[in-house]
Amino acid sequence: MERRGWIYILLLPITIVLAVFLLWPFVLVFLESLFSEGRLSLVNYTSLFIKGLYRESLATSLILSFSTALLGTLIGIPLSYALHKSGRKTRGFLLSINAIPLTFSGLVVGFSFIVLLGTSGFFTLLLKQFFGINPLEFSAFLFTWRGLMVAYLYFLIPRMILTMISAWSNANWSLLEAAVSLGAGPFTVLFKVLLPMLGPAILAGSSLLFAVSMGAYGTAFALTGVAVKILPLVIFTHVSDLAADIEKADSLAVVLALVTTGVILLYEQVFSRKLVKR
Amino acid sequence: MSKVELRGVTKKFGRTTAISSLDLCVEKSEFLSLVGPSGCGKTTTLRLIAGFIRPDSGKVLIGNKDMNRVSVKNRDVGIVFQNYALFPNMTASENVAFGMKARKAEQGTITTRVTELLEMVGLSAKATSFPNELSGGQQQRIALARALAIEPRVLLLDEPLSALDAKVRNTLRFEIKRIQQESGITTIYVTHDQEEALAISDRVALMNSGRIEQIGTPGQIYSRPSTLFSANFVGVNNLIKGDYKGNEIFRWAGGTVSAACSCGLKPGRCWLSIRPEKIKIEKTEESQSNSVSGVCRGKIFLGPLVRLAVESYGEMFLVDLLNENLQEISTGKRMDLYFAPENTLLIREE
Amino acid sequence: MIKKSLFLTVGIMYLFFIIAPIILMMIGSFGEKWFGTLLPTGFTFEWYAKLFSRLMYVRAMKMSLQVASLTVLINAFLAISSVYAVYVLNKDWLTRAFDFIILLPIAVPPVVMGLGLVQAFNWPGFSLVGTWQLLLGAHVIFTMPFMLKPLMANMELIGWNTLEDAALSLGASPLFLARKVLVPNLLPGLISGSIMTFAMSLGEFQLAVMVTGSTSQTYPVVLYQAFYVSTGFACAATTLLVLMSIVSLFGVIGMSFIFRTRIDKVSLSA
Numbered sequence: 001m002e003r004r005g006w007i008y009i010l011l012l013p014i015t016i017v018l019a020v021f022l023l024w025p026f027v028l029v030f031l032e033s034l035f036s037e038g039r040l041s042l043v044n045y046t047s048l049f050i051k052g053l054y055r056e057s058l059a060t061s062l063i064l065s066f067s068t069a070l071l072g073t074l075i076g077i078p079l080s081y082a083l084h085k086s087g088r089k090t091r092g093f094l095l096s097i098n099a100i101p102l103t104f105s106g107l108v109v110g111f112s113f114i115v116l117l118g119t120s121g122f123f124t125l126l127l128k129q130f131f132g133i134n135p136l137e138f139s140a141f142l143f144t145w146r147g148l149m150v151a152y153l154y155f156l157i158p159r160m161i162l163t164m165i166s167a168w169s170n171a172n173w174s175l176l177e178a179a180v181s182l183g184a185g186p187f188t189v190l191f192k193v194l195l196p197m198l199g200p201a202i203l204a205g206s207s208l209l210f211a212v213s214m215g216a217y218g219t220a221f222a223l224t225g226v227a228v229k230i231l232p233l234v235i236f237t238h239v240s241d242l243a244a245d246i247e248k249a250d251s252l253a254v255v256l257a258l259v260t261t262g263v264i265l266l267y268e269q270v271f272s273r274k275l276v277k278r
Numbered sequence: 279m280s281k282v283e284l285r286g287v288t289k290k291f292g293r294t295t296a297i298s299s300l301d302l303c304v305e306k307s308e309f310l311s312l313v314g315p316s317g318c319g320k321t322t323t324l325r326l327i328a329g330f331i332r333p334d335s336g337k338v339l340i341g342n343k344d345m346n347r348v349s350v351k352n353r354d355v356g357i358v359f360q361n362y363a364l365f366p367n368m369t370a371s372e373n374v375a376f377g378m379k380a381r382k383a384e385q386g387t388i389t390t391r392v393t394e395l396l397e398m399v400g401l402s403a404k405a406t407s408f409p410n411e412l413s414g415g416q417q418q419r420i421a422l423a424r425a426l427a428i429e430p431r432v433l434l435l436d437e438p439l440s441a442l443d444a445k446v447r448n449t450l451r452f453e454i455k456r457i458q459q460e461s462g463i464t465t466i467y468v469t470h471d472q473e474e475a476l477a478i479s480d481r482v483a484l485m486n487s488g489r490i491e492q493i494g495t496p497g498q499i500y501s502r503p504s505t506l507f508s509a510n511f512v513g514v515n516n517l518i519k520g521d522y523k524g525n526e527i528f529r530w531a532g533g534t535v536s537a538a539c540s541c542g543l544k545p546g547r548c549w550l551s552i553r554p555e556k557i558k559i560e561k562t563e564e565s566q567s568n569s570v571s572g573v574c575r576g577k578i579f580l581g582p583l584v585r586l587a588v589e590s591y592g593e594m595f596l597v598d599l600l601n602e603n604l605q606e607i608s609t610g611k612r613m614d615l616y617f618a619p620e621n622t623l624l625i626r627e628e
Numbered sequence: 629m630i631k632k633s634l635f636l637t638v639g640i641m642y643l644f645f646i647i648a649p650i651i652l653m654m655i656g657s658f659g660e661k662w663f664g665t666l667l668p669t670g671f672t673f674e675w676y677a678k679l680f681s682r683l684m685y686v687r688a689m690k691m692s693l694q695v696a697s698l699t700v701l702i703n704a705f706l707a708i709s710s711v712y713a714v715y716v717l718n719k720d721w722l723t724r725a726f727d728f729i730i731l732l733p734i735a736v737p738p739v740v741m742g743l744g745l746v747q748a749f750n751w752p753g754f755s756l757v758g759t760w761q762l763l764l765g766a767h768v769i770f771t772m773p774f775m776l777k778p779l780m781a782n783m784e785l786i787g788w789n790t791l792e793d794a795a796l797s798l799g800a801s802p803l804f805l806a807r808k809v810l811v812p813n814l815l816p817g818l819i820s821g822s823i824m825t826f827a828m829s830l831g832e833f834q835l836a837v838m839v840t841g842s843t844s845q846t847y848p849v850v851l852y853q854a855f856y857v858s859t860g861f862a863c864a865a866t867t868l869l870v871l872m873s874i875v876s877l878f879g880v881i882g883m884s885f886i887f888r889t890r891i892d893k894v895s896l897s898a
Contacts (some may be wrong), residue, residue, distance in 0.1 A: 011722075015764070017702075018767060020765070022736065025741065028747050079642055082635040083639055086632075095877070098646065100873070100874060103874070103876065104870065108869055111866050120664050127665075214737070218834045239746055253739070253740040256737060260735055261735040353797075356798075380798055380808075419848040479701075
């Protein structure tokens with residue numbers, strides 16, 4: 001419309017807040033990461049690939065995120081379909097339960113898994129009672145990156161379900177019926193109809209899962225302290241440890257943010273356009 | 279109640295011209311419809327009058343006053359929208375009262391006026407209902423009452439009935455007409471439905487690609503289309519391609535017929551227009567020598583009428599006949615069609 | 629039919645996976661002793677009494693409530709103005725930027741943001757690091773999507789553009805329009821957004837632990853220390869936070885029922 005230039009002023013407050021508390025700090029992180037001992041250099045970045053701790057943390061984070069994203073996707077798809085098919089009322093109820101983990105702090109998730117799967121956790125003792133499994137041996141895995149995977153799935157699967165549930169309800173099932181009525185076999189239906197229809201949602205869901213688990217550290221911190229070296233935890237320890245080299249943390253943070261932002265942009269490209277479409 | 283005038287108004291959106299140098303004059307207390315296909319500029323014209331958008335050039339006048347510097351809220355126009363646009367957080371009566379409250383009217387005046395208006399639209403019983411508790415037709419009546427509450431100088435209706443089903447549409451059509459006649463308010467009504475425009479208006483302005491194609495009373499628009507577009511858009515029409523030979527003689531693939539009202543038309547390529555209901559299957563006195571022979575290709579039932587499709591020399595004639603004793607007519611039957619010269623119209627090739 | 633019951637079974641199993649840890653924790657918080665047994669033994673309110681009597685926890689709770697409330701207020705203001713502008717201006721680049729801001733907390737992980745804040749607000753002689761004000765700034769950014777999303781969904785649901793046209797033609801001034809039409813109609817989204825923002829700020833740990841200092845510790849930060857006290861106490865401290873999250877969530881869901889808006893539109897995600 002016309003004479004609406006003044007409306008841009010309404011965007012000023014949010015722009016200022018974003019600039020002061022997000023953009024400027026991040027620019028600072030980026031600039032600092034380019035300096036080493038007062039001099040401009042790329043040493044911080046090259047050391048990421050040389051120094052064992054950094055290389056290890058990057059690898060651990062990538063492996064952890066990739067495998068949790070994959071598992072979350074594989075578990076989430078059938079679950080979301082079951083939810084979709086479970087009837088209107090049940091679905092509404094299950095979806096609200098599904099949202100519970102999303103409101104939890106990572107800390108809470110970590111602790112609840114100690115109660116469930118820890119050395120004297122409920123499930124661990126259950127296994128001991130019925131199958132005679134040694135609690136110490138069983139629960140040891142919880143405090144490694146494999147244990148983290150289980151805990152991460154607690155807040156990742158709900159996200160996958162949320163992404164998929166709208167894909168299921170937006171799916172054009174008559175396409176499927178048309179394909180079958182035209183004599184398409186199950187493989188043709190899967191690859192020519194079902195995957196093209198649901199592919200974007202699946203890709204969006206798994207990239208969301210990947211980015212979320214890449215950036216989270218609350219759960220890992222609660223479960224393992226700083227024992228499992230994932231990228232955000234290594235950054236965190238650099239901040240709390242005064243002796244540590246903050247520029248190194250800065251370069252790690254830049255790498256981490258690049259990965260998550262890249263993945264999220266992919267997610268946005270395939271999925272979130274429909275949010276504000278009119 | 280004011281006169282509305284557009285003088286040489288042009289409006290562009292980016293590179294597309296929505297309205298090009300449009301002149302339009304709506305008399306005091308007149309009911310004028312803007313009708314045309316989607317994208318013809320009718321809604322843009324309405325929004326220009328309302329003041330939601332400003333013309334790139336030209337003037338909009340309401341009551342002989344230039345409105346170019348007057349904002350929407352000071353123009354005193356009542357608007358009824360296609361999707362009702364009732365405020366969901368307010369009851370029916372609060373919606374009606376909104377404009378008066380915004381203009382800081384006295385509470386007593388507001389209450390009386392709201393009661394009056396709700397009565398006028400026949401919804402006194404729904405005063406305390408929220409919009410989502412009302413049917414589409416009821417919501418639109420409330421919207422009409424709300425627009426009239428501010429005693430506007432002009433009432434603008436933007437496709438007010440197109441979201442409603444056919445039955446409600448027909449009753450509301452009568453009601454809008456009645457309310458307009460009672461209040462005598464200058465009314466501009468936008469619709470894509472030519473039938474609705476003809477039914478409801480004093481005058482109809484037929485719009486096409488940002489210009490007014492023809493303006494006139496419903497009778498004139500229907501029986502005297504001035505352009506090929508008008509002849510095509512309004513009602514059902516048979517348009518036969520041919521040549522005007524002068525002396526009221528029209529020649530086409532099937533021979534020659536005499537056509538009336540060719541005044542001012544120069545010989546050359548042109549179209550013969552004849553309404554389906556003006557074609558007969560029996561010779562009458564008026565039809566004189568105008569006859570066309572063809573083969574019946576189809577027959578459809580239209581309630582009181584039966585419509586035949588008759589093929590003749592590559593042209594398809596639609597013929598509407600009263601639904602009486604037509605059993606003997608069936609597909610494949612050869613038949614002769616007759617029509618009076620004064621019922622035909624010649625339209626210049628564009 | 630067999631198919632349907634299969635779906636139902638899978639659904640119920642999933643439900644257990646989600647709520648089992650929560651139930652266990654709640655049971656644990658009332659147990660006198662829980663060590664080496666399947667479930668705790670004895671019943672007590674002792675842990676809760678302890679929780680509310682220790683100054684450190686009470687102070688942290690107050691701090692959390694303070695930061696969360698202010699976060700809600702600031703974000704409500706930021707969100708209403710920006711959602712209105714983005715919706716009305718209807719520019720493609722703005723919509724894209726808006727979509728991206730909704731995903732910001734995932735695109736820029738809290739640890740990166742925390743690291744930046746710690747460096748950006750630490751000048752010699754004057755440092756905001758360790759103050760609750762800095763955490764407030766961090767939480768405003770972190771919870772922004774939870775306010776923006778339901779408000780935008782709300783704008784779309786009510787079809788704002790024609791409502792505004794209608795109000796203007798009836799003679800409403802911008803202030804009258806905002807007061808009588810915009811805010812009341814945005815109320816469902818605003819309330820849902822506020823509840824979610826409040827809950828997210830209340831439970832946020834990753835930023836809080838980096839940004840706050842000893843005087844500005846929030847509840848999740850001291851909760852971490854509770855893990856090392858005793859199982860019962862830790863369970864009680866965690867249960868408190870969990871309950872607040874769940875109550876908030878069901879508050880949002882209840883809201884959407886009250887206002888007859890579609891649940892998936894005003895609920896959370898991302």
